[in-house]
Amino acid sequence: MRLVVFLSHTASRTGAPLILLHLLRAARTRFDCRLVLGEDGPLGSSFRAAVPTLVLPAHHDDGPDARPRKTLLAWLDRASLVYANSAFSHDLLKGVSLKCPLLSHVHELEMGLANRTVRVPCAGEQRFIAVSEAVRSNLIHQHAISPQAVTVSYGFAPPASGEPGPGVESLALAGTGRRPHIVGSIGTLWPYKGPDLFVALCQQVLADLGADPATPRFVWVGGAHEGPEWQKLSALIRDAGISGSIRLIPEVADVRPFLRQFDVFVSTAREDPFPLVVLEAAREGKPIVTFDSGGAVEFVGSTAGVVVHRYDIPQMSRQVTALLRDPGRRARYGAVAMARVRSRFGAEAGVARLVQLIDDLM
Structure with missing residues (x-):
């Protein structure tokens, strides 16, 4: 051979x-x-x-x-x-x-x-x-x-290895059982992945919604727990005063249990050649919001989610908020994303x- x-x-x-x-x-x-x-x-x-x-x-x-x-x-x-x-x-x-x-x-x-x-x-x-x-x-x-x-x-999309195991924590509000809308992202905490922009998006959405009782939670999955990037991002969240609205979850072997709880998947990467996590989100039927700063736009197009001008946090906030208020649109984008990843990726x-x-x- x-x-x-x-x-x-x-x-x-x-x-x-x-x-x-x-x-x-x-x-x-x-x-x-x-x-x-x-x-x-x-x-x-x-x-x-x-x-x-x-x-x-x-x-x-x-x-x-x-x-x-x-x-x-x-x-x-x-x-x-x-x-x-x-x-x-x-x-x-x-x-x-x-x-x-x-x-x-x-x-x-x-x-x-x-x-x-x-x-x-x-x-x-x-x-x-x-x-x-x-x-x-x-x-x-x-x-x-x-x-x-x-x-x-x-x-x-890497092949899914069976069903996720039991015991994955729920993202419902602790002590209430109430499930808020979840805006999520997954990735390392490297700067080019834009975790700081994810924090900025959370701030912007909270400011746009004001006292709206349907205020969503933001969840980032990935990164080394207590590593230097983690500490830096945690400090950014504390300084912004939004610790109650955003959660950091360390890297896990299987992201599907978290993806399945997301209502909208966002990519705030400053630059991402073709993020596989976008395909994983699509496989779970999630609508995708991304910047036009990499290869994700080639998957999302105009029918599997929304493409936002690079680093425009106010525009991304408006798009995310509109999706959270429109379950039918979320479902349509998610269905297209799921069909596309299955047929072509x-x-x-x-x-x-x-x-x-x-x-x-x-």
Whole structure:
């Protein structure tokens, strides 16, 4: 079998590594697959169960133990193709002269590509997979990549692993059993995901509604509990005086129990190439409100939710408030979103496209 070496900068429970995990499970039936990780993480054990996996220290060319570096070089010397699952993973190739083609799966827009190496010297051809038309356009216009070298292959909703387990907390108001409307988002607390803008949206909606008894609750799921970003966001919430209206919930393995309690899913990301959580929200039939600052707009369009001019919090507040007051419109958007993700963004078809792109370049 032909050897394909996959590279990933992380094993975090985020979009790019999740897609890679499902790709590896399919690709191992066609190719001899090896994986090199820049750092371990929550998906590390799943990666190791799927294919032989090497974790390369950040300074892999230093220190007394050079075995990981030697293993990497041995794999690369035999490889028929290298698959870099993000531009971040190009860092693992520093100081290496590739003898084979390189397929770079780009999950980043310009904020993520700042000071990153997009082109990598290799004896074979380097081609690119872009997760959205927005990413493809950025590669062509900001990094002078030939249009013929870039193929768009949208992300896909990771397969749901059975029904969520019992015991997930309700987002009803404590002590009352009353369920308010829930405006929710899911993601890491990295600045480009816009958690601070989510707080600003909460403030704006509360100001717009005033004393309305139907005031919603805001819930953000994701991020490391008590980490520095968490502490910073918690302080922002306290200083804004809205601690009673917004909740932070740490990263969970299965977001579906929370998604199912949301009435509206919002993405306040400053830049997001093609957020998989939007597909997960769509799979649960949720209307989506997003900025026009990334690939989500390519999924949402005008029929699965509302697209707002980038960073316009007052406009986003008006749209969210209008949706909360119109259950029929929420249901229509949610039904379109669910149908769209099922028909066009399934995991089986998405993985098959990626496997074919690998095969075509070898």
